[in-house]
């Protein structure tokens with residue numbers, strides 16, 4: 458078994474004078490070289506500065522009495538203090554550059570440094586969206602080239618490049634569908650969008666936000682959607698289905714072609730949530746499966762970074778039928794160059810704009826660099842390796858952890874539930890938190906909702922066999938400890954993180970976003 462530090466609450470009898478690190482109250486509150494410090498406003502002194510600026514020459518302000526009366530209240534730190542503060546904060550942040558990041562559905566893959574180097578080239582990084590188009594032909598060519606390969610890989614006729622996230626792409630695709638329905642004069646009747654129970658929350662949210670009524674489609678015993686269940690819900694009031702493939706249980710929707718045919722026969726559209734395209738890229742083309750619109754998360758499938766909720770990029774591929782409704786701006790090749798079509802008089806059926814400009818340039822450069830450096834064979838292998846890695850984890854843990862939809866092969870992510878934890882009295886949350894003490898970021902938990910106490914693991918193709926083996930051995934060790942009833946290792950975990958169990962619900966629902974100066978003691 459792996460060597461791991463003896464846990465303080467594990468009941469090992471202590472020798473006199475022996476203590477574990479956790480029992481020592483340090484003078485500084487620091488733990489080893491992990492520094493405990495306050496907010497920048499609390500550690501700073503207003504009279505200190507990292508820069509030496511001349512007093513401005515006397516001037517007469519033009520604020521008409523609105524000038525600030527009180528000090529501005531910025532924190533004051535010397536340059537080394539400011540640098541240390543931010544470097545320490547960055548060290549508290551777990552990242553894909555630190556270790557395996559097994560969040561299912563999120564596709565936390567390695568961001569190759571080649572992509573970063575290319576995105577930082579001044580010709581791409583220093584241009585401005587309001588620059589005249591004639592000054593940025595290279596940038597337009599790059600967007601055009603990426604658009605070409607996105608259409609090629611998906612087998613679709615058009616692509617809207619401007620959406621800035623997967624959820625934004627969903628909005629874009631569904632707005633194109635809404636415009637197509639309105640153009641047929643069916644806007645008043647087609648009001649229903651079908652969404653399977655396994656869907657990501659953004660799907661029903663998108664449909665509802667656009668004024669549709671969401672009807673759910675149950676998931677059958679094997680975790681996929683039955684074409685007959687979809688068919689029985691279709692009718693002249695149905696606008697579209699939003700289906701994820703592979704779905705959020707990590708399973709390929711086997712009935713997808715039959716579902717698409719039934720949806721089309723009923724005069725509705727097929728929106729595919731393409732967030733999991735990284736499992737099938739280079740293997741199959743959504744256009745061949747009957748998809749009308751699908752977003753691609755460049756920050757998942759094509760390795761561009763996810764950063765604190767952005768900047769992502771969610772281009773939407775569209776079928777020939779939906780292409781006329783695509784948002785402006787889009788690229789058009791005139792003569793020997795590309796230009797952006799920016800006005801509705803050139804695109805009369807377009808539903809309008811979904812974002813101010815053409816999209817996330819830095820993400821486009823990274824995604825194209827990823828594609829070109831892998832090539833067709835490399836992209837296919839990335840999908841295959843992502844699926845292989847997920848199945849390796851599944852096969853290595855299935856004797857200890859339960860799978861909600863039976864023992865079947867998965868795609869790029871593997872789903873366990875909490876049925877196996879029942880007799881232990883521990884929850885999915887307890888198990889996930891204990892992983893942190895072992896140096897692992899937890900997997901996605903409690904999603905998808907169709908699995909009770911879900912644990913969704915997506916290793917991606919980035920991980921080596923050695924890295925997967927350590928991850929698996931750790932989860933096996935934890936699972937066996939849970940089964941042995943060693944609940945102290947779980948309840949109250951994490952023990953070794955800078956912060957212990959937080960009230961995550963309250964943090965999300967009532968975040969304190971404004972710092973107020975504590976009253977002087």
Ligand SMILES: *Cc1c(COP(=O)(O)O)cnc(C)c1O
Pocket residue numbers: 562563622623624625657659701705730732733754769771
């Ligand atoms: C990530 C994800 C989304 C949303 O994408 P964002 O880029 O985070 O907005 C939608 N559906 C599924 C299945 C996802 O995994």
